[in-house]
Amino acid sequence: MSFTYEFERPGLTVDGVIFGLDFEEETLKVVLVERDVEPFEGMWALPGGFVRNGESLEDAALRELREETGIKDVFLEQLYTFGKPNRDPRGWVVSVAYYALVAPDQHHLLATTDARRAEWFPVNKLPKLAFDHAEVLQTALQRLRGKLTYAPIGFELLPDKFSIRQLQTLYEIVLGQKLDNRNFRKKIFSLDVLKELNEIQTGVAHRAARLYKFDERKYKQLTRQGLTFEI
Amino acid sequence: MSFTYEFERPGLTVDGVIFGLDFEEETLKVVLVERDVEPFEGMWALPGGFVRNGESLEDAALRELREETGIKDVFLEQLYTFGKPNRDPRGWVVSVAYYALVAPDQHHLLATTDARRAEWFPVNKLPKLAFDHAEVLQTALQRLRGKLTYAPIGFELLPDKFSIRQLQTLYEIVLGQKLDNRNFRKKIFSLDVLKELNEIQTGVAHRAARLYKFDERKYKQLTRQGLTFEI
DNA sequence: CCAAAAGTGTTGGGACTACACCCATGA
DNA sequence: TCATGGGTGTAGTCCCAACACTTTTGG
Numbered sequence: 001m002s003f004t005y006e007f008e009r010p011g012l013t014v015d016g017v018i019f020g021l022d023f024e025e026e027t028l029k030v031v032l033v034e035r036d037v038e039p040f041e042g043m044w045a046l047p048g049g050f051v052r053n054g055e056s057l058e059d060a061a062l063r064e065l066r067e068e069t070g071i072k073d074v075f076l077e078q079l080y081t082f083g084k085p086n087r088d089p090r091g092w093v094v095s096v097a098y099y100a101l102v103a104p105d106q107h108h109l110l111a112t113t114d115a116r117r118a119e120w121f122p123v124n125k126l127p128k129l130a131f132d133h134a135e136v137l138q139t140a141l142q143r144l145r146g147k148l149t150y151a152p153i154g155f156e157l158l159p160d161k162f163s164i165r166q167l168q169t170l171y172e173i174v175l176g177q178k179l180d181n182r183n184f185r186k187k188i189f190s191l192d193v194l195k196e197l198n199e200i201q202t203g204v205a206h207r208a209a210r211l212y213k214f215d216e217r218k219y220k221q222l223t224r225q226g227l228t229f230e231i
Numbered sequence: 232m233s234f235t236y237e238f239e240r241p242g243l244t245v246d247g248v249i250f251g252l253d254f255e256e257e258t259l260k261v262v263l264v265e266r267d268v269e270p271f272e273g274m275w276a277l278p279g280g281f282v283r284n285g286e287s288l289e290d291a292a293l294r295e296l297r298e299e300t301g302i303k304d305v306f307l308e309q310l311y312t313f314g315k316p317n318r319d320p321r322g323w324v325v326s327v328a329y330y331a332l333v334a335p336d337q338h339h340l341l342a343t344t345d346a347r348r349a350e351w352f353p354v355n356k357l358p359k360l361a362f363d364h365a366e367v368l369q370t371a372l373q374r375l376r377g378k379l380t381y382a383p384i385g386f387e388l389l390p391d392k393f394s395i396r397q398l399q400t401l402y403e404i405v406l407g408q409k410l411d412n413r414n415f416r417k418k419i420f421s422l423d424v425l426k427e428l429n430e431i432q433t434g435v436a437h438r439a440a441r442l443y444k445f446d447e448r449k450y451k452q453l454t455r456q457g458l459t460f461e462i
Numbered sequence: 463c464c465a466a467a468a469g470t471g472t473t474g475g476g477a478c479t480a481c482a483c484c485c486a487t488g489a
Numbered sequence: 490t491c492a493t494g495g496g497t498g499t500a501g502t503c504c505c506a507a508c509a510c511t512t513t514t515g516g
Contacts, residue, residue: 010240053241054323081309
């Protein structure tokens with residue numbers, strides 16, 4: 001045991017970049033919290049906090065998301081670890097960043113503990129962020145864009161039942177380019193991961209779109225056996 | 232400052248998975264070191280050690296690689312951070328793993344500090360490893376295989392001057408499948424990142440292959456502007 | 463009956479696959 | 490001159506981009 005004591009230890013935090021889509025505004029959004037503690041009190045930041053002994057990194061990330069934003073049961077993946085010497089005014093603090101994908105309508109925001117409030121912000125209209133969180137967020141964005149083109153993680157951003165148009169809009173928003181209607185449909189159907197429902201959209205002033213959910217089984221299968229999934 | 236002291240702090244280490252190719256044996260290899268300190272003294276492990284205050288994570292990784300294996304000036308990229316509660320018998324220790332790509336002939340192995348010796352091992356004939364390093368290594372392997380198919384990082388594993396056959400062998404070894412000769416050449420040349428040299432292979436009992444290096448400029452350009460690079 | 467979005471068919475071209483073949487060299 | 494790998498040509502196939510069109514629905 002004596003060995004480790006030769007070395008100074010850093011503080012260890014986790015931070016989370018929670019992505020969600022706003023279909024009305026057609027923008028990609030992230031959850032930020034207004035800090036209720038020093039340092040950077042009153043400033044917007046990514047939800048996060050210190051990891052506790054006995055807790056895995058992922059558990060810590062899930063806990064912080066729950067505590068500071070009320071969000072739980074989401075797709076979560078480790079992003080990158082940030083450890084530049086002076087990234088935290090409190091001293092030596094290393095942060096393991098995660099990113100999460102959620103369907104906003106299905107998750108009500110609720111700030112507690114170290115956060116005054118939690119809110120969705122469009123990724124291209126962000127306030128000034130605490131720490132190096134602007135950099136963390138950019139890294140997450142790059143990862144999301146990159147991954148979306150070769151892994152089927154996009155589904156995580158949709159509600160349970162969705163139309164093909166919504167799926168396409170998702171891709172258009174995140175990738176920042178219009179996609180060909182016909183070709184998109186062909187591509188998606190060729191993957192054979194959607195289950196057609198006997199339901200259609202309601203409350204629209206035009207032909208209602210058919211709704212789909214996805215076939216968990218086939219989807220998992222794809223994810224496992226190194227799929228090629230390009231849009 | 233008082234805030235951080237409420238929280239217990241973990242030890243923080245970096246570990247490195249150094250990949251290299253053995254063209255004679257046609258295998259992918261990694262550098263392991265025999266530990267000269269407790270815990271796991273005498274056991275094989277990934278090179279690594281504690282991060283120091285004031286040092287960035289990447290600097291720490293580079294330093295450890297240099298100290299324990301003598302390897303420097305290599306392609307290095309963060310892999311993943313491992314933080315399961317009981318991964319280290321010394322207590323709470325979190326490790327940020329990196330992976331590196333080198334051309335073995337151009338780097339002489341030399342163990343110092345906490346390592347008794349450093350040696351190349353084929354990835355499919357590994358000894359029992361200390362800590363959770365077997366898991367770290369598997370993660371690195373997956374990443375290398377994945378990344379190789381969409382980013383031009385393979386070049387980092389080759390000597391300065393190389394033949395197309397070597398490049399192809401590289402892909403065949405790492406991906407674990409034979410590739411069509413003709414098609415591979417077409418693909419590679421279509422990327423337009425190779426600079427043809429006025430040199431050919433020597434010391435072979437058959438037609439000597441032309442040697443190439445790559446065009447740093449075009450290569451960097453590709454890497455930047457989100458290339459699509461599929462084999 | 464019309465606006466607005468859902469949903470479909472088809473074609474040309476480019477890229478990839480799968481071959482069979484010729485070339486240069488040392489022994 | 491032959492064994493060995495280096496290096497090339499090309500036809501068929503499949504996938505994808507780029508279109509223009511029909512269908513359904515609420516107002």
